[in-house]
Amino acid sequence: MNATPSSARPEKPRVGLFVTCLVDLMRPSVGFAAVKLLEDAGCIVDVPIQTCCGQPAYNSGDRGTTRDLAMQVIEAFQGYDYVVAPSGSCAGMIKAHYPELFEEDPNWRAKADALAAKTHELTSFLVDVLGVTKVDASFDGAVTYHDSCSGLRELGVKTQPRRLLASVEGLTLVEMKDSDVCCGFGGTFAVKYSDISGAIVEAKTRNIDEAHAPTVLAGDLGCLMNMAGKLSRDGRPIQVRHVAEVLAGMTDEPPIGAAKANAIK
Amino acid sequence: MTVHSTSPQFKQNAARALNDVQLQKALGNVKQGFIDKRQMAADKLPEFEALRDSARDIKNHTLEHLDLYLESYEEKVKASGGHVHFARDAAEARDIILNICRETNARTVTKGKSMISEEIEINHHLEANGITPVETDLGEYIIQLRNELPSHIIAPAVHLNATQVEEDFRRVHTHLDAKRDLSEPVQLLTEARAVLRERFLAADVGITGANFLVAETGTSIIVTNEGNGDLTQILPKTHIVLASIEKLVPTLEDVSQLLRVLARSATGQELSVYTTFSTGPRRSTDADGPENYHVVILDNGRSSMLGTAFEEMLRCIRCGACMNHCPVYHAVGGHAYGWVYPGPMGAVLTPSLIGVDKAGHLPNASTFCGRCESVCPVRIPLPKLMRHWREREFERHLTPATVRSGLQLWGFFAKRPTLYRFATRAAMGALGFAGRQRGRFSWLPMAKGWTKYRDFPAPQGETFQQRWKRERKGARA
Numbered sequence: 071m072n073a074t075p076s077s078a079r080p081e082k083p084r085v086g087l088f089v090t091c092l093v094d095l096m097r098p099s100v101g102f103a104a105v106k107l108l109e110d111a112g113c114i115v116d117v118p119i120q121t122c123c124g125q126p127a128y129n130s131g132d133r134g135t136t137r138d139l140a141m142q143v144i145e146a147f148q149g150y151d152y153v154v155a156p157s158g159s160c161a162g163m164i165k166a167h168y169p170e171l172f173e174e175d176p177n178w179r180a181k182a183d184a185l186a187a188k189t190h191e192l193t194s195f196l197v198d199v200l201g202v203t204k205v206d207a208s209f210d211g212a213v214t215y216h217d218s219c220s221g222l223r224e225l226g227v228k229t230q231p232r233r234l235l236a237s238v239e240g241l242t243l244v245e246m247k248d249s250d251v252c253c254g255f256g257g258t259f260a261v262k263y264s265d266i267s268g269a270i271v272e273a274k275t276r277n278i279d280e281a282h283a284p285t286v287l288a289g290d291l292g293c294l295m296n297m298a299g300k301l302s303r304d305g306r307p308i309q310v311r312h313v314a315e316v317l318a319g320m321t322d323e324p325p326i327g328a329a330k331a332n333a334i335k
Numbered sequence: 336m337t338v339h340s341t342s343p344q345f346k347q348n349a350a351r352a353l354n355d356v357q358l359q360k361a362l363g364n365v366k367q368g369f370i371d372k373r374q375m376a377a378d379k380l381p382e383f384e385a386l387r388d389s390a391r392d393i394k395n396h397t398l399e400h401l402d403l404y405l406e407s408y409e410e411k412v413k414a415s416g417g418h419v420h421f422a423r424d425a426a427e428a429r430d431i432i433l434n435i436c437r438e439t440n441a442r443t444v445t446k447g448k449s450m451i452s453e454e455i456e457i458n459h460h461l462e463a464n465g466i467t468p469v470e471t472d473l474g475e476y477i478i479q480l481r482n483e484l485p486s487h488i489i490a491p492a493v494h495l496n497a498t499q500v501e502e503d504f505r506r507v508h509t510h511l512d513a514k515r516d517l518s519e520p521v522q523l524l525t526e527a528r529a530v531l532r533e534r535f536l537a538a539d540v541g542i543t544g545a546n547f548l549v550a551e552t553g554t555s556i557i558v559t560n561e562g563n564g565d566l567t568q569i570l571p572k573t574h575i576v577l578a579s580i581e582k583l584v585p586t587l588e589d590v591s592q593l594l595r596v597l598a599r600s601a602t603g604q605e606l607s608v609y610t611t612f613s614t615g616p617r618r619s620t621d622a623d624g625p626e627n628y629h630v631v632i633l634d635n636g637r638s639s640m641l642g643t644a645f646e647e648m649l650r651c652i653r654c655g656a657c658m659n660h661c662p663v664y665h666a667v668g669g670h671a672y673g674w675v676y677p678g679p680m681g682a683v684l685t686p687s688l689i690g691v692d693k694a695g696h697l698p699n700a701s702t703f704c705g706r707c708e709s710v711c712p713v714r715i716p717l718p719k720l721m722r723h724w725r726e727r728e729f730e731r732h733l734t735p736a737t738v739r740s741g742l743q744l745w746g747f748f749a750k751r752p753t754l755y756r757f758a759t760r761a762a763m764g765a766l767g768f769a770g771r772q773r774g775r776f777s778w779l780p781m782a783k784g785w786t787k788y789r790d791f792p793a794p795q796g797e798t799f800q801q802r803w804k805r806e807r808k809g810a811r812a
Contacts, residue, residue, distance in 0.1 A: 089799045091749075095763050096792065098799035117803050119756070121749040127742060129703060129722060131729030135746040142750065219704035252662045256702025261784035262738070263700050265350050268788030269666040270702070299789030302775055327792035329774035 079151075079199075085113040086150035088143070088189075090160045091122040092291040093312075097326065100291060103318035104156040104192050110318075111200045118146040123155075123163045129257055133171065140168050144181050152199070153189040156314050157290045158221015161191040166224045191221050192314055193289060197230040204237030207319030212283040214246045215313070216274070216297065218290035222250055231289055231313050238316060246281035248274075253288075255296040271300045279306050285325075287313040298327035338425075338689045339456065342673030345696035352667040361494050362668050365487070369659035372603025373710065380599065390596045391714045393589045394581075394650035398641065404550040404583045405632070411553025415615025417628035425455035428633045432457055432542070432575060435629050436466055439573050441539035447557060447564035448472035449544030450488055450653065451577050451633055453675045454688070457542070468542075469534045471563040473527055480507050486669030486677065489601050489655040494668050497523065531563070541567035541625070545578035546652070547593065548630070551586045554614045555630060558597065558607040565611050574613065574625035579633045581649040593652060596712035601654040636688045644723050648683050650713040657707035657717060663700055672697055679707035679717040686724050695733055698724035760801050767796025 085108050093100045101117075108115045124139030143164065147153045155161040165186045172178040196202040215235065221227035228250075235243050254260065254270025261267075275297060278286050286301075286308055288294050298310035309325035324330050341348055352358055377383045397404055409419040422428035428451075436444060444461060446452060446468055458468045458479070470479040474491035478484070480503045485491030492500070501517045504526055517523055543564050545555040555576045557564045568574045584590050598604040617624030640646055658664040658678025669677030674694065676684050682697035691698075698721035707717045728734050748755045770776055770793025778786050785791055 094799040095759050096794040098795055098797060098802050101799040101803070117800065117807075119752045119800070121752050121755045124749075127746060129725065130738060130742055131722070131725030131727070131734060132742055132746070133726055133729075135742065135750070138746075138750055142752070219702070219706070223705040223709050250706075252702050252704035252706070254662065254702060256704070258738070259700070259702045261782070263346070263349070263663075264784035264787050265346070265353055266663055266666050266700065267702075269353050270662045271789065273662075273665075295792050296789065298792050299775065299785070302790045302792075303777070303788065323795065324774060327775040327790060330771055 081112075083113050083151040085115050085152045085154050086147045087115050087117045088123070088147065088153050088155040088160060088164070089117060089120065090155055090157045090291065092295070093156060094120075096295065097291055097312065097323075099320060099323045100156050100312040100314050103312070103314040103320045104154070106318040106320065107192065107196060107205065107314060108154060110206065111196055111202050113152075113200075116150065120146055123160045125159065125163045126257055128163065128167065137171050140171050140182065141178065144168070144178070144185050148181060148185060151188065152195065153185065154192055154195045155189070156192045156312065157292075158191045158218050158225050158227050159290050159292060161189055162220040162224035164189040191225050191227050191289065193230040193234055193317075194221075194225060194227050197233055202234070205234055205317045205319075207317055208239035209241040209316050209319070209321065211240070211285060212242045212244050213285040213287050213316065214244050214278060214281040214283040215249060216246070216253060216278070216286060216288040216293060217250045218288050218293045219252050221289055227289065231287075234317050235287070235313070241316070244281050244283045246283075246286075247277045249277075253293045253296050255292045257292065260296060267296075268300075271296055275300045275304065275306060278308060283308075285309045285311060287311055287316060289313050294326050298325070302327045338674070338693070340674040340689055340693055342685060342689070342694040342697060345671060345673055345700060348671035348673055349667040349700070352671045357496060357499065358494055358668055361496050362665055365490075365493055365659060366665050369602070369655075373600060373656060373659070374603075376599040376603040376605065380595075383596070383599065386592060386596050387712050387714055390593050390652070390712055391650060393584065393592060394652075394713050397583055397585060397589075398581065398646055398649055401580065401583060401641065404585055405580065408548055408550040408553055408583060411551070412615065412628075412630055413553075415553050415628075416618075417553065417615045417630060420629065420631045422631055422633045422635075424635050425633070428455045428577070428631055428635075429457055429460040431631050432577070433460060433464055433466075435573060435575055435627075436461065436540050439539055439627070441466055441573070443467045443469060443534065443538050444540045444542055445469050445471050445535055445538040445567045445571065446475070447541070447543035447559065447567040448475050448491070449542065449577050450485070450675060451544055451579050452542060453485060454635065455577075455633065457577075469531070469538065471531050471535065471567050472559070473524065473561060473563075476527060476531065477503060480504075484670065484675065487655060487658060488653050488676065488678075488680075494670065535566045535570050538567075538571045540573045540575060541569075541571040542575045542577055543568050545576050545582050546597070547584045547590050548576075548578055548582045548632075549584055549587055549590055552614060554587070554612050556590060556610065556612050558594070558610050560602075560604075560608045562609050565609060568611070568613060568625065569623050572625060573627040573629065574616075576613070576628075576630040577633070578630065579635065580637050581651070597652055597654055600656040600710065600712040640687050645683070645687055645720060647715050648680070648687065648720060650715055651680055651684070652713060653680075654712055656710040656712065660706040660710050662702065662704060662706070679721070680715070683715075683717055683720040683724070691724055691727055691731075692733060695724070695728050698722075699728075756798070756800055760798050763794045763798050764796055767794045770794070771796065
């Protein structure tokens with residue numbers, strides 16, 4: 071990983087939070103949980119005006135729009151010490167794919183490389199870069215954790231969230247079968263190939279159910295919405311949350327896809 | 336050339352596959368066995384990851400100098416008394432093979448497993464010309480009886496269950512006792528072996544594929560687990576090796592490195608049961624072997640991949656690990672892909688060989704989970720190459736109009752952050768209000784694909800940027 075040596079790291083690093091479009095629109099509480107975790111770890115957090123990392127266009131073959139959006143993100147975030155996203159997918163886009171977009175443009179390529187080098191997924195930033203080993207939170211009960219694909223395979227996010235979860239008071243982690251297998255979301259795939267996506271998420275939620283934990287966590291809202299939507303459709307009473315909410319001890323909001331009135335506190 | 340492909344109907348194929356109870360039961364075997372065995376084999380070999388790098392480098396080097404290695408290979412084959420035929424496309428390959436069969440007055444041809452022979456549809460061509468092809472790999476034999484394509488590149492009949500095979504054997508092997516017991520898989524195997532033994536002895540020509548062609552020696556190499564390949568190439572008077580240009584490898588040393596990742600990636604074996612090297616026809620001192628040795632080297636569109644982003648696909652050594660680890664393949668099986676090569680490798684290769692206009696669905700039907708790339712023994716960046724196909728489709732306006740216009744609308748807002756903030760604030764406010772009671776929607780306009788199988792969680796209502804501005808920026812200013 072690209073952990074910055076502690077000597078080179080500013081004492082109070084300025085972090086630009088890349089909220090991600092899904093968290094921005096669907097579940098702002100995840101963003102505030104990320105802010106709390108970063109501030110608790112000694113960061114100064116700022117949120118520049120932003121829209122999306124461009125992944126929907128990138129994965130649909132629209133390189134032009136992707137490049138425009140990448141340039142927008144680069145310009146908005148280049149001034150921070152670090153860029154952190156509560157998503158392996160969006161952080162992976164910036165870290166692994168932005169440089170590829172500017173192979174023929176050395177000027178922008180250099181900027182994309184610079185941004186990629188300082189961009190991190192939230193839990194990996196806390197553990198690998200800041201050296202955080204525990205969080206100040208408690209959660210009553212068992213959880214199971216789904217490894218979202220981009221975070222896992224593009225950024226090596228696997229042990230970091232588990233390590234932090236282990237420090238949450240009252241929480242036990244129960245591993246599900248095939249936690250590292252895709253949930254079938256895949257962005258527009260879920261809509262374009264809904265039959266196949268439906269079959270994949272069916273297998274995933276079966277594994278979640280068989281873990282016998284009342285809560286499932288993951289680090290990407292896309293996957294979480296997919297799993298939550300399937301669990302509620304099938305009437306499986308399992309709560310779904312972003313891992314940041316639990317790590318920040320901010321679980322007042324109802325779980326993903328759950329009604330406000332039934333919010334369990 | 337007409338290619339028989341149902342790739343354009345991928346969605347319908349997939350829907351049918353998802354509702355096929357027998358198929359779904361059979362696919363359960365792919366999900367676990369192959370994956371666990373590969374993992375165990377990889378874990379036992381500390382240098383496995385380094386060998387993957389080396390395998391990638393060997394193939395890259397070969398592809399960079401493919402012309403030289405092809406020439407050198409041809410010379411060596413000739414020097415050992417064999418013949419090399421270059422076929423530009425499937426039709427040429429078919430004609431070459433038919434002519435060789437005719438020269439030897441062949442009536443039956445035995446075949447070892449060869450995906451290239453599926454690609455050029457040689458069986459139909461031979462049959463149409465009065466020659467009987469007999470598949471001798473057990474899986475291939477079974478699907479030949481069923482008149483199907485393989486559904487997996489190393490396990491052609493993986494889509495079937497034993498009871499289906501039993502029915503086929505009873506239907507076709509009518510010369511055997513109708514009351515015989517075939518309830519155990521080993522009984523099916525024994526029966527196939529007995530039936531095939533006669534065909535091996537009667538064959539005039541044997542056709543095999545090749546896993547590798549070695550430039551320094553003119554050797555062709557096959558790896559099998561059943562030994563059928565050996566009987567196919569040793570017993571008949573004529574042996575035809577059918578391979579594509581990217582099977583070239585410079586040296587025997589290179590082959591021994593590639594073999595170390597091939598079987599481990601495919602079946603989790605350290606080596607397959609048989610690894611057979613053939614160099615030229617039978618020499619006077621040989622105990623056995625064919626009198627005539629021919630190699631047909633097929634291009635069929637591959638040389639036009641050289642020098643493009645898709646050149647990386649030509650590293651593929653056909654282990655099948657990508658499909659064994661693919662959630663989409665697990666869900667729909669190999670036939671849904673509609674042509675010879677299924678799974679992630681097929682999603683990249685098929686558009687190159689039959690055209691992205693026909694096979695455009697395949698590189699799109701991926702979640703980009705990246706598991707294929709993470710296990711590929713020659714490190715082909717399969718998701719990246721699938722994305723390249725999506726880019727070609729987008730450039731050529733092959734992307735569906737609804738997707739295009741949706742993207743355009745979304746892009747318009749995403750490129751205008753201020754407008755985006757206002758628009759999303761209004762939209763999420765409304766959606767959050769509508770969904771606040773149940774916390775989810777079981778139906779939403781324009782989201783049928785989503786809500787067909789799952790609810791759509793309701794947004795919290797306020798956007799993050801709105802709340803941040805209210806709580807933090809306002810406070811600070």
